[in-house]
Amino acid sequence: MNKSLDSIEKEVYRIVADVLKIDIALLEPETDLIDTFQADSLDALEIVLTTQKVFGFEVDDSQIPMLRTPKQIIECIADALKIENQHTVSI
Amino acid sequence: MTLLLDLVFYKHMQKQVVVTGLGFVTPVGSSVESFLTAVTKGSSGIRLIKSFDTSKLRTKYAGIVEDFPIKDLLTDKELSRLDRTAQFSILAAKLALDDADLLKNSSMSGSRVEEPDSIGICMGTGAGSVGALEKSYKSFFENGQSDVFAIPSSMHHSPTGNVSIKYGLHGFNLTISTACSSGAAAIGVAFNEIRYGNIKRMVAGGVEASITKCHLENWTAMRVLSPEKEEPARAMKPFSKNRSGFLLGEGAALVVLEELESALARGCKIYGEIVGFGSTSDGTHIVNPSFEGQALAIERALKSAKIAPEQIGYINAHGTATSLNDKVETQAIKKIFGKCQIPISSIKPITGHMLAASGAAEFATAILAAKEGLIPPTINYEQLDPDCDLDYVTEGARKAEIEYTMSTSFGFGGSNAVLVSKRWN
Numbered sequence: 001m002n003k004s005l006d007s008i009e010k011e012v013y014r015i016v017a018d019v020l021k022i023d024i025a026l027l028e029p030e031t032d033l034i035d036t037f038q039a040d041s042l043d044a045l046e047i048v049l050t051t052q053k054v055f056g057f058e059v060d061d062s063q064i065p066m067l068r069t070p071k072q073i074i075e076c077i078a079d080a081l082k083i084e085n086q087h088t089v090s091i
Numbered sequence: 092m093t094l095l096l097d098l099v100f101y102k103h104m105q106k107q108v109v110v111t112g113l114g115f116v117t118p119v120g121s122s123v124e125s126f127l128t129a130v131t132k133g134s135s136g137i138r139l140i141k142s143f144d145t146s147k148l149r150t151k152y153a154g155i156v157e158d159f160p161i162k163d164l165l166t167d168k169e170l171s172r173l174d175r176t177a178q179f180s181i182l183a184a185k186l187a188l189d190d191a192d193l194l195k196n197s198s199m200s201g202s203r204v205e206e207p208d209s210i211g212i213c214m215g216t217g218a219g220s221v222g223a224l225e226k227s228y229k230s231f232f233e234n235g236q237s238d239v240f241a242i243p244s245s246m247h248h249s250p251t252g253n254v255s256i257k258y259g260l261h262g263f264n265l266t267i268s269t270a271c272s273s274g275a276a277a278i279g280v281a282f283n284e285i286r287y288g289n290i291k292r293m294v295a296g297g298v299e300a301s302i303t304k305c306h307l308e309n310w311t312a313m314r315v316l317s318p319e320k321e322e323p324a325r326a327m328k329p330f331s332k333n334r335s336g337f338l339l340g341e342g343a344a345l346v347v348l349e350e351l352e353s354a355l356a357r358g359c360k361i362y363g364e365i366v367g368f369g370s371t372s373d374g375t376h377i378v379n380p381s382f383e384g385q386a387l388a389i390e391r392a393l394k395s396a397k398i399a400p401e402q403i404g405y406i407n408a409h410g411t412a413t414s415l416n417d418k419v420e421t422q423a424i425k426k427i428f429g430k431c432q433i434p435i436s437s438i439k440p441i442t443g444h445m446l447a448a449s450g451a452a453e454f455a456t457a458i459l460a461a462k463e464g465l466i467p468p469t470i471n472y473e474q475l476d477p478d479c480d481l482d483y484v485t486e487g488a489r490k491a492e493i494e495y496t497m498s499t500s501f502g503f504g505g506s507n508a509v510l511v512s513k514r515w516n
Contacts, residue, residue, distance in 0.1 A: 042243070
């Protein structure tokens with residue numbers, strides 16, 4: 001299946017909104033999920049676990065505390081899947 | 092000599108402990124008024140189980156909590172991560188703390204207690220958050236899926252922990268699991284914490300929400316549940332020879348216990364005084380009760396209350412409507428009270444056996460009976476059992492002037508907990 005950065009972005013937004021039980025329209029790339037939506041360590045883990053399942057990769061535990069915004073999560077996935085400059089990738 | 096002085100001093104240090112708040116989430120309502128009306132009128136909360144298919148099950152009925160107003164108290168995120176046990180507890184705690192006038196900014200979502208270090212929580216649960224546990228096991232064994240929220244939501248301590256977080260109770264935090272006596276034991280432990288001067292106030296009681304298909308079938312396998320289908324509200328017949336077992340119930344019952352000086356200083360209402368707690372272990376069999384163990388718990392509760400058996404005016408019995416319980420409990424009562432004429436009743440046919448929540452709800456019932464001067468009846472009684480020959484208040488609610496009441500709770504594993512309360516004048 002081919003996934004573009006756009007589709008990853010949409011999927012990440014959906015996962016974050018679902019885990020935090022918020023309206024997806026409230027999410028911006030730079031939204032700090034901890035400051036804005038009081039996300040806690042369990043929320044962060046749930047978001048990471050779900051993204052791992054959906055995209056088929058593994059996030060190093062040390063990276064988890066750094067994933068505070070949708071943009072950071074998307075970049076982490078793109079990096080893991082080796083997507084550069086919005087190229088399409090096969091996953 | 093030093094030891095003697097210590098003992099005298101210790102006795103004088105004992106605080107009087109009163110009940111200043113009640114919170115119910117039960118099959119017969121979530122207010123003190125609705126609960127009291129149901130138990131005195133004998134209106135049953137037994138209903139058909141609708142949360143799963145019971146068409147092929149031997150027992151299809153239980154005491155079910157319907158439409159409890161929890162959505163106003165929790166966000167969607169919180170709701171999705173809290174088992175029914177924690178939800179019941181959060182609502183019952185809100186009702187009890189509000190009743191005791193201990194919440195500031197008492198909005199539905201953001202209430203906190205004043206003086207958080209002075210108030211703690213001690214709750215009992217028998218089965219724990221079994222609904223969340225079953226859900227996580229199903230997901231894991233069927234799909235290999237683990238869940239970040241499974242452990243925090245399914246542990247026995249989840250209800251207690253979540254109530255303390257919700258209302259900011261920083262003084263004490265303990266969960267007790269002694270099967271069906273858990274709620275009464277939790278109240279007893281909380282009582283002692285205040286009585287011996289360790290803390291000023293405690294939220295205490297029990298919760299249970301274990302009406303899942305798996306749990307129900309496991310109870311059925313033990314052949315203790317009534318298979319009654321024609322008249323489910325009449326299924327439970329405590330102390331009656333034609334009994335057929337009990338029905339499960341669910342709910343939460345919490346009380347606010349408070350040092351008398353604190354309650355008087357606040358000028359709040361007082362439902363009654365808790366004066367004694369007795370606890371023993373049968374040490375004989377995992378499910379069969381022992382009348383010696385139960386009798387010793389009754390004796391210890393009386394000693395703790397510093398009263399004689401004849402001063403008790405009403406006993407709210409464990410009364411589960413199993414032949415073994417009814418017979419053994421009657422034997423235990425007779426061992427301590429003789430062939431007495433103390434009125435005894437069981438409200439379990441009304442609520443179902445709410446396990447840990449029952450012990451707490453029944454303690455509250457005894458407090459209310461003394462306050463109102465009205466003893467709730469044992470409903471559904473039909474046939475005299477020669478082994479159960481005491482006064483079970485079978486004719487309907489009975490008016491009575493009661494000073495001291497007793498509430499008995501006995502659990503699998505041989506854990507006995509007996510509470511004594513006194514009318515507040």
